[in-house]
Amino acid sequence: MAGEPQTDCLFCRIVAGEIPATVVRESATTLAFRDINPQAPTHVLVIPKAHHPDAASLAAAEPEVAADVLREAGLVAADEEIAGTGYRIVLNTGAGAGQTVFHAHAHVLGGRGMQWPPG
Numbered sequence: 401m402a403g404e405p406q407t408d409c410l411f412c413r414i415v416a417g418e419i420p421a422t423v424v425r426e427s428a429t430t431l432a433f434r435d436i437n438p439q440a441p442t443h444v445l446v447i448p449k450a451h452h453p454d455a456a457s458l459a460a461a462e463p464e465v466a467a468d469v470l471r472e473a474g475l476v477a478a479d480e481e482i483a484g485t486g487y488r489i490v491l492n493t494g495a496g497a498g499q500t501v502f503h504a505h506a507h508v509l510g511g512r513g514m515q516w517p518p519g
């Protein structure tokens with residue numbers, strides 16, 4: 401069922417404390433932790449604690465939690481002192497776009513220049 405913890409989901413297991421992560425922020429509905437394979441000096445993932453397969457599914461099922469994820473992403477950027485120089489929030493959706501973990505997550509990337517168009 402949407403929102404319920406999935407035993408085979410990596411990020412549900414991080415939320416449950418079964419897999420360690422370097423947590424940088426936590427709210428009632430979200431968790432933010434450092435990406436294990438950082439692509440920029442700051443690379444933090446912000447996830448809903450509830451399981452939803454991608455950002456669009458999250459926004460459809462629990463729009464207030466989708467808003468929480470975006471708010472927390474901005475607070476991560478402030479905490480990491482990248483808000484002033486600019487940062488990127490990435491929501492890869494679908495394997496063809498590079499999504500590898502099918503629990504919604506926002507990448508917060510910053511601390512270096514960013515190119516456009518993205519790869």
Ligand code: AMP
Pocket residue numbers: 410419421434435436437438445492498499500501502
């Ligand atoms: P995506 O490719 O958009 O689905 O992003 C998944 C992200 O999760 C990748 O950037 C991975 O490096 C990251 N990742 C995978 N396993 C872990 C882990 N155990 N702790 C933190 N980040 C992880």
Ligand code: ZN
Pocket residue numbers: 405406409410411412413450451452502503
């Ligand atoms: Zn999950």
